[in-house]
Amino acid sequence: xxxxxxxxxxxxxxxxxxxxxxxxxxxxxxxxxxxxxxxxxxxxxxxxxxxxxxxxxxxxxxxxxxxxxxxxxxxxxxxxxxxxxxxxxxxxxxxxxxxxxxxxxxxxxxxxxxxxxxxxxxxxxxxxxxxxxxxxxxxxxxxxxxxxxxxxxxxxxxxxxxxxxxxxxxxxxxxxxxxxxxxxxxxxxxxxxxxxxxxxxxxxxxxxxxxxxxxxxxxxxxxxxxxxxxxxxxxxxxxxxxxxxxxxxxxxxxxxxxxxxxxxxxxxxxxxxxxxxxxxxxxxxxxxxxxxxxxxxxxxxxxxxxxxxxxxxxxxxxxxxxxxxxxxxxxxxxxxxxxxxxxxxxxxxxxxxxxxxxxxxxxxxxxxxxxxxxxxxxxxxxxxxxxxxxxxxxxxxxxxxxxxxxxxxxxxxxxxxxxxxxxxxxxxxxxxxxxxxxxxxxxxxxxxxxxxxxxxxxxxxxxxxxxxxxxxxxxxxxxxxxxxxxxxxxxxxxxxxxxxxxxxxxxxxxxxxxxxxxxxxxxxxxxxxxxxxxxxxxxxxxxxxxxxxxxxxxxx
DNA sequence: AGGTACGCCTCTT
DNA sequence: GGCGTACCT
Numbered sequence: 001x002x003x004x005x006x007x008x009x010x011x012x013x014x015x016x017x018x019x020x021x022x023x024x025x026x027x028x029x030x031x032x033x034x035x036x037x038x039x040x041x042x043x044x045x046x047x048x049x050x051x052x053x054x055x056x057x058x059x060x061x062x063x064x065x066x067x068x069x070x071x072x073x074x075x076x077x078x079x080x081x082x083x084x085x086x087x088x089x090x091x092x093x094x095x096x097x098x099x100x101x102x103x104x105x106x107x108x109x110x111x112x113x114x115x116x117x118x119x120x121x122x123x124x125x126x127x128x129x130x131x132x133x134x135x136x137x138x139x140x141x142x143x144x145x146x147x148x149x150x151x152x153x154x155x156x157x158x159x160x161x162x163x164x165x166x167x168x169x170x171x172x173x174x175x176x177x178x179x180x181x182x183x184x185x186x187x188x189x190x191x192x193x194x195x196x197x198x199x200x201x202x203x204x205x206x207x208x209x210x211x212x213x214x215x216x217x218x219x220x221x222x223x224x225x226x227x228x229x230x231x232x233x234x235x236x237x238x239x240x241x242x243x244x245x246x247x248x249x250x251x252x253x254x255x256x257x258x259x260x261x262x263x264x265x266x267x268x269x270x271x272x273x274x275x276x277x278x279x280x281x282x283x284x285x286x287x288x289x290x291x292x293x294x295x296x297x298x299x300x301x302x303x304x305x306x307x308x309x310x311x312x313x314x315x316x317x318x319x320x321x322x323x324x325x326x327x328x329x330x331x332x333x334x335x336x337x338x339x340x341x342x343x344x345x346x347x348x349x350x351x352x353x354x355x356x357x358x359x360x361x362x363x364x365x366x367x368x369x370x371x372x373x374x375x376x377x378x379x380x381x382x383x384x385x386x387x388x389x390x391x392x393x394x395x396x397x398x399x400x401x402x403x404x405x406x407x408x409x410x411x412x413x414x415x416x417x418x419x420x421x422x423x424x425x426x427x428x429x430x431x432x433x434x435x436x437x438x439x440x441x442x443x444x445x446x447x448x449x450x451x452x453x454x455x456x457x458x459x460x461x462x463x464x465x466x467x468x469x470x471x472x473x474x475x476x477x478x479x480x481x482x483x484x485x486x487x488x489x490x491x492x493x494x495x496x497x498x499x500x501x502x503x504x505x506x507x508x509x510x511x512x513x514x515x516x517x518x519x520x521x522x523x524x525x526x527x528x529x530x531x532x533x534x535x536x537x538x539x540x541x542x543x544x545x546x547x548x549x550x551x552x553x554x555x556x
Numbered sequence: 557a558g559g560t561a562c563g564c565c566t567c568t569t
Numbered sequence: 570g571g572c573g574t575a576c577c578t
Binding site: 004005033036037039040042043058123241245246247 | 558559560566567568
């Protein structure tokens with residue numbers, strides 16, 4: 001729950017900000033906050049029909065915000081929560097119980113035909129499961145959005161990333177709704193960011209160095225600041241009854257030493273301080289300082305900050321409360337989104353088979369799933385789905401050269417393939433075309449060879465203006481939602497922003513598109529190195545020529 | 557004045 | 570998770 005009232009208490013130090021302030025910077029995102037908000041848009045569907053498009057609206061919500069950041073040249077780094085901390089088990093269980101209660105009531109109401117009441121209850125029952133996070137991860141992966149799954153608390157992971165330089169994977173700020181990040185002394189945090197990029201900014205620097213409303217943290221160091229937060233009550237340790245943010249502040253600024261604070265609290269008859277409160281407080285401070293995080297460089301767990309003797313003595317060798325240690329391979333599997341951080345099992349058995357290629361992995365798996373296949377295998381450059389139902393033969397549905405530089409008919413046939421399955425009217429000879437037609441949307445642009453553009457090896461670029469109207473792949477032309485005409489024009493302050501139509505409501509575009517980076521209708525291929533500027537093309541359409549607005553789709 | 561317990565909201569148009 | 574509010578100390 002964060003620290004109660006902390007945001008209100010620190011309001012004087014919080015200023016309005018627009019995300020464009022962080023243009024060119026890497027910014028960390030607490031995935032949970034957007035996932036949770038997004039899940040509200042589809043809370044009922046998540047229970048009643050989890051595989052439906054409607055149930056995936058939380059992904060649209062999330063990706064809208066990702067695209068917004070990219071539009072303002074902010075590099076998003078998405079951080080997911082991992083395993084739960086042992087010390088939070090009690091509160092976790094309580095929440096779980098409440099949700100289950102709501103869920104049962106919701107189902108009841110639904111059966112009674114009271115949809116309105118059911119929706120209300122489903123909303124109370126929503127929680128973000130690792131599987132939901134995994135669905136998003138698959139999209140992020142295909143859209144080349146950087147992400148990491150924290151071994152435990154995303155907050156700690158985010159705080160850790162702020163201590164690194166950008167070239168080491170570090171971030172300049174964090175977008176979250178959780179005030180816990182303040183307790184981690186995160187240097188810059190953006191709260192309440194809306195869909196236009198407006199939010200409220202907290203900076204440690206401003207807070208420590210300015211006086212507002214008779215509040216001053218000039219004499220506070222990091223330990224005292226975190227101590228104040230913990231004293232006011234946090235997830236790991238409830239506050240002493242009668243102490244909130246203000247009293248925590250005044251008592252810390254009075255004694256300026258954690259141990260003095262505790263001993264004086266114990267002397268004060270107004271408060272009942274548990275005997276072991278000092279130990280608990282130091283242990284909690286240890287978590288905020290040394291929680292276990294994932295280190296992308298060594299690909300293993302490490303501590304947020306190097307272990308400090310002062311805290312270690314209170315921990316008494318019990319490092320478990322910082323999050324149990326994990327072997328590097330498990331930690332990496334979790335961090336890279338292959339293992340469920342709770343169960344430690346692979347999200348899908350095939351993800352690792354594909355990851356060496358790093359290419360069609362999840363999409364291929366999606367297809368297999370759709371076909372009810374039991375197995376998928378990759379052999380050299382082919383992706384094969386072992387079909388268990390329709391035909392007993394193995395079908396080669398994709399073909400990629402081993403260096404990932406060429407994408408042949410496979411991708412197209414993939415699209416056709418699915419299309420045929422879902423739209424019987426498609427001519428059968430289109431199912432496995434011998435050649436990729438000249439005008440096919442998946443034709444590969446010359447990559448990398450073009451004037452220093454920095455394309456990922458697996459990216460395809462489609463020039464929409466040229467090709468959208470004349471697509472050989474009906475799935476795509478049908479998705480005329482791709483034209484700028486059908487894009488929603490949203491007002492983002494002074495600039496117009498063409499929001500990609502998020503979900504293609506019809507069909508198989510999914511598979512193709514997860515590999516595809518569409519460029520907007522400017523003739524030149526995207527340039528991604530220079531600091532891009534927006535420009536107007538002849539048709540007076542506003543376009544983004546900095547790599548195109550990213551399109552994404554999800555499968556049905 | 558400050559803390560706490562409680563109920564309501566987070567999406568979308 | 571946050572927020573606002575009525576009520577308690």
